[in-house]
Amino acid sequence: xxxxxxxxxxxxxxxxxxxxxxxxxxxxxxxxxxxxxxxxxxxxxxxxxxxxxxxxxxxxxxxxxxxxxxxxxxxxxxxxxxxxxxxxxxxxxxxxxxxxxxxxxxxxxxxxxxxxxxxxxxxxxxxxxxxxxxxxxxxxxxxxxxxxxxxxxxxxxxxxxxxxxxxxxxxxxxxxxxxxxxxxxxxxxxxxxxxxxxxxxxxxxxxxxxxxxxxxxxxxxxxxxxxxxxxxxxxxxxxxxxxxxxxxxxxxxxxxxxxxxxxxxxxxxxxxxxxxxxxxxxxxxxxxxxxxxxxxxxxxxxxxxxxxxxxxxxxxxxxxxxxxxxxxxxxxxxxxxxxxxxxxxxxxxxxxxxxxxxxxxxxxxxxxxxxxxxxxxxxxxxxxxxxxxxxxxxxxxxxxxxxxxxxxxxxxxxxxxxxxxxxxxxxxxxxxxxxxxxxxxxxxxxxxxxxxxxxxxxxxxxxxxxxxxxxxxxx
Amino acid sequence: xxxxxxxxxxxxxxxxxxxxxxxxxxxxxxxxxxxxxxxxxxxxxxxxxxxxxxxxxxxxxxxxxxxxxxxxxxxxxxxxxxxxxxxxxxxxxxxxxxxxxxxxxxxxxxxxxxxxxxxxxxxxxxxxxxxxxxxxxxxxxxxxxxxxxxxxxxxxxxxxxxxxxxxxxxxxxxxxxxxxxxxxxxxxxxxxxxxxxxxxxxxxxxxxxxxxxxxxxxxxxxxxxxxxxxxxxxxxxxxxxxxxxxxxxxxxxxxxxxxxxxxxxxxxxxxxxxxxxxxxxxxxxxxxxxxxxxxxxxxxxxxxxxxxxxxxxxxxxxxxxxxxxxxxxxxxxxxxxxxxxxxxxxxxxxxxxxxxxxxxxxxxxxxxxxxxxxxxxxxxxxxxxxxxxxxxxxxxxxxxxxxxxxxxxxxxxxxxxxxxxxxxxxxxxxxxxxxxxxxxxxxxxxxxxxxxxxxxxxxxxxxxxxxxxxxxxxx
Numbered sequence: 017x018x019x020x021x022x023x024x025x026x027x028x029x030x031x032x033x034x035x036x037x038x039x040x041x042x043x044x045x046x047x048x049x050x051x052x053x054x055x056x057x058x059x060x061x062x063x064x065x066x067x068x069x070x071x072x073x074x075x076x077x078x079x080x081x082x083x084x085x086x087x088x089x090x091x092x093x094x095x096x097x098x099x100x101x102x103x104x105x106x107x108x109x110x111x112x113x114x115x116x117x118x119x120x121x122x123x124x125x126x127x128x129x130x131x132x133x134x135x136x137x138x139x140x141x142x143x144x145x146x147x148x149x150x151x152x153x154x155x156x157x158x159x160x161x162x163x164x165x166x167x168x169x170x171x172x173x174x175x176x177x178x179x180x181x182x183x184x185x186x187x188x189x190x191x192x193x194x195x196x197x198x199x200x201x202x203x204x205x206x207x208x209x210x211x212x213x214x215x216x217x218x219x220x221x222x223x224x225x226x227x228x229x230x231x232x233x234x235x236x237x238x239x240x241x242x243x244x245x246x247x248x249x250x251x252x253x254x255x256x257x258x259x260x261x262x263x264x265x266x267x268x269x270x271x272x273x274x275x276x277x278x279x280x281x282x283x284x285x286x287x288x289x290x291x292x293x294x295x296x297x298x299x300x301x302x303x304x305x306x307x308x309x310x311x312x313x314x315x316x317x318x319x320x321x322x323x324x325x326x327x328x329x330x331x332x333x334x335x336x337x338x339x340x341x342x343x344x345x346x347x348x349x350x351x352x353x354x355x356x357x358x359x360x361x362x363x364x365x366x367x368x369x370x371x372x373x374x375x376x377x378x379x380x381x382x383x384x385x386x387x388x389x390x391x392x393x394x395x396x397x398x399x400x401x402x403x404x405x406x407x408x409x410x411x412x413x414x415x416x417x418x419x420x421x422x423x424x425x426x427x428x429x430x431x432x433x434x435x436x437x438x439x440x441x442x443x444x445x446x447x448x449x450x451x452x453x454x455x456x457x458x459x460x461x462x463x464x465x466x467x468x469x470x471x472x473x474x475x476x477x478x479x480x481x482x483x484x485x486x487x488x489x490x491x
Numbered sequence: 492x493x494x495x496x497x498x499x500x501x502x503x504x505x506x507x508x509x510x511x512x513x514x515x516x517x518x519x520x521x522x523x524x525x526x527x528x529x530x531x532x533x534x535x536x537x538x539x540x541x542x543x544x545x546x547x548x549x550x551x552x553x554x555x556x557x558x559x560x561x562x563x564x565x566x567x568x569x570x571x572x573x574x575x576x577x578x579x580x581x582x583x584x585x586x587x588x589x590x591x592x593x594x595x596x597x598x599x600x601x602x603x604x605x606x607x608x609x610x611x612x613x614x615x616x617x618x619x620x621x622x623x624x625x626x627x628x629x630x631x632x633x634x635x636x637x638x639x640x641x642x643x644x645x646x647x648x649x650x651x652x653x654x655x656x657x658x659x660x661x662x663x664x665x666x667x668x669x670x671x672x673x674x675x676x677x678x679x680x681x682x683x684x685x686x687x688x689x690x691x692x693x694x695x696x697x698x699x700x701x702x703x704x705x706x707x708x709x710x711x712x713x714x715x716x717x718x719x720x721x722x723x724x725x726x727x728x729x730x731x732x733x734x735x736x737x738x739x740x741x742x743x744x745x746x747x748x749x750x751x752x753x754x755x756x757x758x759x760x761x762x763x764x765x766x767x768x769x770x771x772x773x774x775x776x777x778x779x780x781x782x783x784x785x786x787x788x789x790x791x792x793x794x795x796x797x798x799x800x801x802x803x804x805x806x807x808x809x810x811x812x813x814x815x816x817x818x819x820x821x822x823x824x825x826x827x828x829x830x831x832x833x834x835x836x837x838x839x840x841x842x843x844x845x846x847x848x849x850x851x852x853x854x855x856x857x858x859x860x861x862x863x864x865x866x867x868x869x870x871x872x873x874x875x876x877x878x879x880x881x882x883x884x885x886x887x888x889x890x891x892x893x894x895x896x897x898x899x900x901x902x903x904x905x906x907x908x909x910x911x912x913x914x915x916x917x918x919x920x921x922x923x924x925x926x927x928x929x930x931x932x933x934x935x936x937x938x939x940x941x942x943x944x945x946x947x948x949x950x951x952x953x954x955x956x957x958x959x960x961x962x963x964x965x966x
């Protein structure tokens with residue numbers, strides 16, 4: 017990182033501190049270290065932690081506040097999927113002037129959430145903290161001086177963090193009215209992916225008819241949003257990388273040339289079709305892929321870097337992957353940009369949260385495109401809060417096509433049973449595997465024993481033969 | 492320069508070679524090394540070099556070709572103003588399919604021409620070569636397959652080099668019809684400055700209403716073009732650096748906040764007015780100013796670097812200035828761009844000459860804006876080809892407000908007389924200065940002599956006094 021970033025970092029640190037303080041103010045006993053010391057739930061399903069042993073709220077609180085409680089996902093520390101736990105928060109959150117309280121229906125899962133869980137995303141306040149940058153829901157209460165929202169309004173919410181819970185309190189400027197006909201799933205899938213894709217393609221990228229764009233992870237949330245937005249402009253050629261099994265879906269979605277990055281050199285494939293190169297490269301990968309993207313640019317071409325997915329090599333932080341991505345990180349001199357007539361941009365919505373006007377403008381355009389039927393979020397799958405580990409694993413393993421959603425809807429009894437059954441089956445599976453291993457070991461051991469015995473017999477036989485020979489010689 | 496530029500450089504080298512070959516094909520005897528060995532003309536006025544001693548053209552050539560000759564400015568080697576000489580080329584240039592021959596009226600002078608003269612601009616083929624990227628004139632002949640231009644058409648011409656002469660042959664794609672009411676001066680002032688400013692502000696910059704822009708060298712050709720283009724968008728705030736004497740003119744031209752960079756810290760001045768920073772910074776300076784510009788950017792801000800004027804510290808190449816600018820050259824990592832949501836772009840029209848479609852589109856917009864009266868090139872001054880040295884000096888010393896033009900119109904007798912008079916006056920001035928110096932030296936010498944004499948007298952007196960004293964003592 018270069019020296020000129022120092023002031024920005026200072027500012028970030030300060031904001032983080034403020035956020036952390038706010039977090040602590042609303043912290044309930046359920047989040048106290050006491051509950052944290054309980055044994056961890058199984059890795060991929062977050063169990064609801066009861067708060068029965070917490071002290072009773074102070075007497076001066078209103079009765080409603082006493083009984084007000086809601087479930088929240090909480091990142092308890094950096095690490096694997098099991099670090100995100102489902103907890104119960106108690107007490108009604110305070111509502112300041114200009115704020116609204118939203119009863120959350122659906123939440124969106126983003127790549128930044130995976131980075132955050134590993135401690136690789138500095139915009140999330142330190143644990144314990146509720147992650148999540150977006151959700152949809154219904155306004156349940158409005159603070160003083162709120163005139164543009166009322167109880168019952170259906171809204172999309174975009175915030176720096178804290179959206180993965182049943183109740184959120186945010187500034188009205190962070191909420192946007194849902195248009196007619198939009199589902200809560202779609203509303204939770206829209207903000208981060210579509211605003212990111214929109215600002216990258218149209219503000220930094222200045223996308224125009226007849227241009228060509230490379231979209232990595234084209235079956236991911238941003239990938240699908242970017243493809244749809246490209247299609248709102250005439251005759252844009254979209255190159256999209258994704259594994260072969262997803263090609264049919266992304267082709268139908270608008271990708272002109274799907275490329276399987278696992279079996280093909282995408283640079284070579286693109287050069288074959290577009291020898292002059294590309295107008296825009298969206299790069300969520302970082303490391304060596306940024307270099308490749310830069311070299312694919314035409315004159316007046318724009319490389320837009322918006323992540324470092326190459327840093328994520330598994331469930332837990334891989335120091336090797338981080339170091340490699342960091343080491344291979346792209347750096348460029350202005351004189352070489354001048355000679356190539358090129359642009360290199362960096363984008364991350366998480367660092368734009370204070371730019372409310374800019375975000376509001378972009379959201380207005382995106383919502384309008386939805387109204388016109390030009391864009392439509394594709395939902396890959398919906399998980400219960402309890403299943404957040406499975407949801408994150410699906411994204412980490414790049415199994416999704418489209419958006420992964422978390423729903424606050426409680427699991428139905430049959431779902432719970434099914435989930436329990438799955439868990440049971442998993443356990444059985446694991447036991448079977450264990451048993452098989454033990455069995456195999458036993459069989460192995462028996463075989464070895466038999467072999468030994470046989471060898472011993474052979475030895476005995478040899479000894480007897482020797483004895484007999486010795487007798488014959490004596491005779 | 493980073494490794495990924497290697498292919499682009501190879502291509503450039505090849506193009507350069509081709510251009511050089513083309514140059515050599517049209518080379519006339521007047522450009523041969525023979526004429527180069529003649530003594531150099533005085534530094535600031537290019538004398539026409541006669542070609543009386545060149546061999547007669549071959550007998551098979553048509554009589555017209557025999558007598559066809561035209562004046563051309565030729566860069567004979569890298570260095571000071573005297574390296575650009577006015578020569579006479581003989582023989583009609585060949586006209587290939589798709590090309591037109593233009594009788595040049597006016598030529599534009601650009602900063603890149605100053606860089607080129609010092610050997611700091613690699614898009615100009617090696618000397619001897621005719622510089623100049625733009626001119627205006629009238630079509631005198633059309634090659635085969637030319638259907639969109641006819642003899643008599645008034646055109647603007649944009650080319651990689653070779654425009655500073657009375658006759659040019661270029662592909663029709665490099666010519667653009669002059670709109671009604673445009674003067675030849677304006678037509679020569681338009682292409683480089685306005686296309687540069689247009690592509691920077693609207694393609695890389697994506698300028699929108701209510702944004703803020705920093706324009707360095709705001710009284711220069713690109714500076715004035717950029718200011719006018721900013722004013723075509725509602726409520727754009729323009730910060731412009733220029734010396735105080737130019738502030739009135741640039742304010743009238745549209746600069747909201749003129750800043751005298753010689754007496755004020757422009758970063759401080761801008762922060763006072765716009766604490767959040769700027770949306771776009773146009774940076775023709777390079778070196779430490781690029782760092783300052785980057786740090787002034789808002790989120791989603793764009794820094795557009797389009798030169799390294801800081802490399803030019805005088806008439807001749809200053810290795811110190813070049814090394815300093817190079818050393819301080821700005822380089823940036825994508826991760827720090829991501830955290831700041833920033834864009835860094837490099838632009839130079841000279842490296843875009845193969846992008847005919849892009850240029851044509853931009854030119855169409857710019858010419859249309861001229862027709863609507865929204866832009867109008869400001870001519871600073873017009874020089875005869877013979878005065879190219881003075882013209883370059885004016886730009887080098889940043890004395891101009893607007894475009895510096897070279898006209899192919901022959902100097903009138905009275906102009907020649909005036910020029911000769913000026914030269915005479917200059918010589919007289921120089922002589923006077925010399926005489927004064929000599930005089931001063933003489934006076935100095937006389938004074939010294941007198942002083943010495945006085946001292947000698949004193950010494951004599953002392954000696955006499957001593958003698959007298961000695962006599963007294965003897966007595």
